[in-house]
Amino acid sequence: MATKTAKSSTTVMTDLKGQTLVCLRTLTEKNPASLASYIKLGGYSALKRLVTEKIKATDVITEVKTSGLRGRGGAGFPTGLKWSFMPRYFDGVKYLVCNTDEGEPGTFKDRDIIRYNPHQLIEGMAIAAYTLGARVGYNYIHGEIWQDYENFEAALHEAKAAGYLGEHLFGTNFSFDLYAVHGYGAYICGEETALIESIEGKKGQPRFKPPFPASYGVFGKPTNVNNTESYASIPWIMQHGGQAFADLGVANSGGTKLFSVSGHVTNPGNYEVKMGTPFTELLAMAGGVWHGRQLKAVIPGGPSTAVLPASVIESATMDYDGLSKARSSLGAGSMIVMDDTTCMVKALHRLSYFFYEESCGQCTPCREGTGWVYRIIDRIVKGQGKMEDLDLLTDVSRNISGRTICALGEAAATPVISFIKHFRAEFEYYIEHGKSMVDSKAEPK
Amino acid sequence: MLSKEAIQKIDYELTKYPGNQRQAAVMSALRIVQTERGWLSNESITEVAQYLGMPEIAAMEVATFYNMYDLAPVGKYKISVCTNISCMLRDSDQIVNHLKTKLGVGFNEVTADGKYSLKEGECMGACGGAPLMIVNNHTMHEFLTPEKVDEILDDLQ
Numbered sequence: 001m002a003t004k005t006a007k008s009s010t011t012v013m014t015d016l017k018g019q020t021l022v023c024l025r026t027l028t029e030k031n032p033a034s035l036a037s038y039i040k041l042g043g044y045s046a047l048k049r050l051v052t053e054k055i056k057a058t059d060v061i062t063e064v065k066t067s068g069l070r071g072r073g074g075a076g077f078p079t080g081l082k083w084s085f086m087p088r089y090f091d092g093v094k095y096l097v098c099n100t101d102e103g104e105p106g107t108f109k110d111r112d113i114i115r116y117n118p119h120q121l122i123e124g125m126a127i128a129a130y131t132l133g134a135r136v137g138y139n140y141i142h143g144e145i146w147q148d149y150e151n152f153e154a155a156l157h158e159a160k161a162a163g164y165l166g167e168h169l170f171g172t173n174f175s176f177d178l179y180a181v182h183g184y185g186a187y188i189c190g191e192e193t194a195l196i197e198s199i200e201g202k203k204g205q206p207r208f209k210p211p212f213p214a215s216y217g218v219f220g221k222p223t224n225v226n227n228t229e230s231y232a233s234i235p236w237i238m239q240h241g242g243q244a245f246a247d248l249g250v251a252n253s254g255g256t257k258l259f260s261v262s263g264h265v266t267n268p269g270n271y272e273v274k275m276g277t278p279f280t281e282l283l284a285m286a287g288g289v290w291h292g293r294q295l296k297a298v299i300p301g302g303p304s305t306a307v308l309p310a311s312v313i314e315s316a317t318m319d320y321d322g323l324s325k326a327r328s329s330l331g332a333g334s335m336i337v338m339d340d341t342t343c344m345v346k347a348l349h350r351l352s353y354f355f356y357e358e359s360c361g362q363c364t365p366c367r368e369g370t371g372w373v374y375r376i377i378d379r380i381v382k383g384q385g386k387m388e389d390l391d392l393l394t395d396v397s398r399n400i401s402g403r404t405i406c407a408l409g410e411a412a413a414t415p416v417i418s419f420i421k422h423f424r425a426e427f428e429y430y431i432e433h434g435k436s437m438v439d440s441k442a443e444p445k
Numbered sequence: 446m447l448s449k450e451a452i453q454k455i456d457y458e459l460t461k462y463p464g465n466q467r468q469a470a471v472m473s474a475l476r477i478v479q480t481e482r483g484w485l486s487n488e489s490i491t492e493v494a495q496y497l498g499m500p501e502i503a504a505m506e507v508a509t510f511y512n513m514y515d516l517a518p519v520g521k522y523k524i525s526v527c528t529n530i531s532c533m534l535r536d537s538d539q540i541v542n543h544l545k546t547k548l549g550v551g552f553n554e555v556t557a558d559g560k561y562s563l564k565e566g567e568c569m570g571a572c573g574g575a576p577l578m579i580v581n582n583h584t585m586h587e588f589l590t591p592e593k594v595d596e597i598l599d600d601l602q
Contacts, residue, residue: 184514219466263531
């Protein structure tokens with residue numbers, strides 16, 4: 001099935017065969033993003049039931065806990081538990097924030113949720129608002145996907161006109177206003193407190209935690225922040241029950257997961273599959289490694305998760321425990337596939353530049369360390385590396401990790417440590433010969 | 446002075462926030478003014494700060510922190526190409542070289558006729574469509590080939 005989208009003329013959806021659609025369930029419809037398509041699939045029925053039947057907040061939270069849903073932005077924190085941190089009694093406005101600021105290389109799943117199934121996200125946020133007593137919500141969207149931002153804002157107006165957002169919903173006392181806001185080019189704003197700063201109109205530098213957003217968030221008020229895919233899972237959970245969602249996945253990893261597959265595969269794109277799906281199956285769904293080449297390595301969850309050589313990833317399953325056993329992690333499910341022509345030194349060179357460029361500059365170990373790491377790898381790529389650079393790289397990275405306010409420090413350190421650990425021979429060859437082991441093996445173009 | 450149209454758009458953004466939090470609209474206000482004027486001069490940033498009732502330095506901090514704001518003139522068409530890993534693996538180098546040769550400029554340069562400028566972008570969150578580029582911050586083009594780049598440039602004539 002190759003559905004072309006209306007407004008982004010070039011993107012083609014992936015083949016739905018083998019996928020289990022929860023967050024992207026409207027893809028079976030002709031106009032997936034429309035309100036009519038969503039309502040046809042039972043959309044907004046869960047919200048209406050909860051609000052009109054005045055279902056207790058604690059019952060909703062119990063259901064979310066039963067589902068085993070964990071934060072889909074990368075941290076994997078249990079969503080139901082996070083919701084229970086929001087103060088129940090608070091004299092004033094509480095906020096709800098959705099993080100659609102995906103900017104970690106290889107991550108593009110939330111974009112497909114807001115452009116193919118925006119109403120499910122809106123309903124999920126409205127259910128969360130009802131449960132947590134939030135009056136106002138913001139969906140913070142990555143600035144670079146501008147057309148999708150505009151389409152999502154249009155969906156918000158549509159939902160409001162249809163009576164799913166705004167004042168006194170379904171004739172009750174429940175009111176919820178939801179707005180779209182945008183970033184404008186800063187990876188760090190994917191970190192929840194940097195994102196909150198950005199919503200407030202400031203540069204996106206992460207805050208010290210504690211206090212956590214649940215007690216001090218947007219405009220200093222209690223705020224619940226979740227990822228797009230997490231909120232979008234909620235309507236399905238409330239419609240079919242937490243246990244049904246948990247049963248889609250495996251132990252400790254309930255439900256389905258959107259995997260953004262990019263790099264050297266035949267059909268890159270998003271694939272929504274059951275948690276626990278074997279890596280090899282997911283790779284096959286993406287058409288396998290392109291041009292019939294051999295698999296060399298995979299970054300399973302985005303560059304902040306450890307790279308794995310083919311031999312390790314090929315026996316792994318795609319879920320929290322499966323990838324943790326393989327000594328990496330699920331992250332945001334951003335699977336970057338590299339074939340046997342890939343120079344790992346050059347790949348790390350590009351990634352280290354990214355973290356250097358995107359460090360917000362607030363914490364010295366990250367601000368100075370990411371630049372130091374980049375300059376070392378840069379001199380290796382230019383043929384001026386020294387053998388002791390490899391231990392130096394690992395050492396500098398270990399000294400960034402755990403010494404910063406936010407997780408960007410760890411994110412920057414992980415690729416360096418894992419690339420050198422798994423592909424040390426390739427780095428040594430580059431330093432010794434001043435050129436890439438892979439380039440010298442590759443056929444002339 | 447901010448145009449009537451810009452003020453109208455900024456006022457719409459202000460409806461999203463509590464009345465005493467006008468600064469929250471600075472991200473969109475800067476975007477609106479940049480889209481209208483092509484880039485953000487110090488004067489533009491000052492005007493935005495004054496309209497929102499925030500310190501000029503705070504608006505300047507935002508303008509300099511986020512990389513889609515342009516603090517110097519750019520071409521009529523600003524082309525930002527992603528070169529991050531997923532794009533690199535699908536030969537964004539070829540796209541960059543093609544653009545550099547065709548336009549005769551390097552990164553962060555403007556063509557002599559002021560028509561194009563070229564920029565290296567960071568991850569744009571659309572890696573399934575790699576390699577890709579964005580024109581004037583708001584129009585994304587995916588699955589690029591040198592031929593497709595030519596067609597896009599022809600359309601911008």
